[in-house]
Amino acid sequence: MKLAFSTLGVPGLPVPEVLALATAHGYHGVELRAHPEEPVHPGLTPAERADTAALFRSTGIEVLGLAGYARVAAPGEDAPVLAEIRDLLRLAHDLGAPFVRVFPGADPDRPREESEALAARRLGTAAEDAAALGVRILLETHDSHRTGADAIRILGPVGHRQVGALWDVMHTWLGGEQPSDTYAALAPHLGYVQVKDIASAEDTTPLPLGTGVLPLTECVDVLSRRGWDGWLCWEYEKRWYEAAAPLPGLLGAGREHLARLLGEAA
């Protein structure tokens, strides 16, 4: 498996410094948080996109994906949601990134079936744009659909290979789902896996990998046993927890922890 980290862990850090961290600590790729407060987002000009892509190429570090904020199951018109996804897809294409992350974001006060049908319709439409650009849209296990069982109620009806799943191990654990059950649900759809660690369900402040309660060993075991050979991406939620220790000082030990889990699972 290949290893990446998300720039959610290094808010606002310029791309050359992100690449220097990836190189220094042995990560193969980076997931870019595609938000206007970050250096890479859909507002970049063609020249800025070309410069960013060239920076990645010069280091050999891959852009794993763009973490966008489109909410595919949210109430409202389809057009703005589709426009947001298309902007992310174009940016991913220009940067050579294979994946774009979207959130579910259903309104809990609305009938579940209605939100899921809405999400499936939008993803099915956006899948055609994704196919034309050679990018895959991944629905993250998050908010209204935090388990694999939840996510496949949307992904199953879409049934398009340009639309898949992003397994965030914290949200599936918070949803009470065992890693083997998440894997069984998501396997036909799985794009990649976000790993992280936290102290408890009540305290989700990010911790160094391996020092919290999340079932990282079980997740890596199930992926390895089934011969899955994709990406593990460390998503350290520093942006939302200012008091958390800075990620750069943790990246080396985090990579070693993941390498150890992978070695022991092999």
Ligand SMILES: O=C(O)c1ccc(O)c(O)c1
């Ligand atoms: O991109 C984000 O902001 C974000 C926040 C929380 C998460 O659990 C996550 O996977 C992503």
